Amino acid sequence: MPEATINTGTYKLFPSPRNRERTIFEHEVFVPHAYTLIDPPSYDPKGKWSLFAAHRLADRKNGQLVTYELEADAVRFKQRFVAD
Numbered sequence: 001m002p003e004a005t006i007n008t009g010t011y012k013l014f015p016s017p018r019n020r021e022r023t024i025f026e027h028e029v030f031v032p033h034a035y036t037l038i039d040p041p042s043y044d045p046k047g048k049w050s051l052f053a054a055h056r057l058a059d060r061k062n063g064q065l066v067t068y069e070l071e072a073d074a075v076r077f078k079q080r081f082v083a084d
Contacts, residue, residue, distance in 0.1 A: 006052075011065055013052040021050045025067035027074035030056060032063040033083045040066055043080055045073040 006013040008024065015022055025048065031038060040049045047069035054065035068074040 010057060011052075012055040012057065013065060014054070016051040016053070019050045019052075021048050023048070023050055023067075024052075025050060025069045027068040027071045029066045029068075029074050029077055029081075030054065030063055031066065031081065031083070032061055034062040034064065036064070036084050038064055038066060038081075040077070043073070043077045045076070046070055047073055049073065 004014065006015070006024070011030075013024070034053065038051060040051055045068060049069065050067050052065045052067075053062075055062050066074075066077060068077070
């Protein structure tokens with residue numbers, strides 16, 4: 001059985017069951033809204049992505065972390081994302 005959490009030193013992560021990849025990609029976007037529905041495919045990523053419930057260790061803030069293989073996908077997400 002895979003680990004339920006991943007500790008990166010910056011975040012304690014809880015993988016989304018919708019992830020096709022359990023990889024933490026290079027381009028990260030922290031969303032400080034733990035209960036907002038985030039659907040990464042709806043942002044038209046060209047590369048791979050992964051989504052995690054996240055606890056940011058530095059300030060103990062809960063939210064979500066979206067990681068992208070391609071920088072352009074992370075930029076597109078930041079531009080389009082609007083919290084509920």
